[in-house]
Amino acid sequence: MRSWVTVGALALAATVVGPAVVHTTASAHAISAPTQVGAGKAGKVTPTPAPTPTPAPTPSTGTAPLVQGTLVETVAYGRHVRQRMDVWYQPDELKRPGVFLIHGGWWSSGDKKYMTEVSRSYAEQGYVVFNINYRLSGDASWPAPRTDTFGAIATARRHAARWSFDPNNYVVVGFSAGGHLATAVGTYKNGLPGLRGVVGISPVISPLTAYTEGIGTLDPNKRKLRDSAIKLAGGCEPTGKCARVWTSMEVPWHASRGDAPMLIVHSSDEFVSAEHSRQLKEHLQQVGVPVTVLTEQGVEHSAPLYRLPGVAEQVQQWVAEKLLSSGR
Structure with a gap:
C-alpha cells in the first residue's frame, strides 16, 4: 500500500463555518452504510465547495487533495449509544494520516x-477524520470519556485498512472539555503508539484550576465550569476519598518524556484561563516535550476562537508539519 505522503501533501486554507449534518446514524455495534459527500442524483458525485474558494497546493507536489469521493460512515466502537464516531475517508489504496476530533x-x-x-x-485536505462522541458526565464519571477516546482510537487503528488510514500517523484535536480529553490522552502513561501531536482549543487542562477559579467569582461560566468538573469527578470535591480521581483528571501531573508535542490555543480573556496551558507547558518542558501556546486577543472560547481569522490556518499548518514529517 502506497503512503499518502508520497503522492500528495496538504492544502491549508480551510476555515470553519456553522454545523451541518451529513452523516448517517448506525445501530448499536454496527457500521453504517457509507454516505458519499457531495453525491447527487443517481449516485453521481458533485464536488462539495471548500470553505475557501481554492485550496492552495503545496510547493512540493503542486497537487491538492480531491474532495470528490469522500465517504462518511458512523461507527459504533462500544455498546453505549454515545460510543459512536463518524469516519470521513477516501476508499483508495493510500495510507492517509488521521485526525481525531473531540467536541466540547x-x-x-x-x-x-x-x-x-x-x-x-x-x-478536504486529504486526512482520514474520526469525529467522535463519548459518554458524558451524566452517563458515567471519570475516566469514562478518556476511556472512550482510547476506544475510538483503538477501533480506528484496528480497522485502519478499511478507511485507508495510517495507524501510526495521527493527531488528536479537542475543543474545550474535549481539549481536556485530547491532552489527557496525550499525557497517558509514556505516549500512545502512532500519536504525533495534540491540539487543544481552549482546553480545560487543569480541572483543579477550574475548581479554584470558580470559587467566589462573579463569572457564570467559571462557576459552571467548576460545577461541571465536580460532576465529572462523580459529584465529589477534590478532598478526602475523591482526591485520587481529581489527581487522575489533572493533565499536567501526568507529563512524561514519551508524550506527543502539543499546540494549545487560548483567548487572552476567556473563562478558561491561559493558566491551564502555562501549567501543562511547564510540566512537559521539564521532560523535554515541545509545547506551543498561542494566545489571541479577546474572550472567544472553543469553536468561536477557532473561527477567528488565521487561527484555523495556524492549527492546520502545525498539524501538517507533525503528520508530514512522521509520514516520510
Missing part, C-alpha cells in the same frame, strides 16, 4: 454533529 460541552453536553464542518475541512 462542559463534559456534560455537546455532540459530534457540531464538529461536522471542522471534519469536512480536514477531510
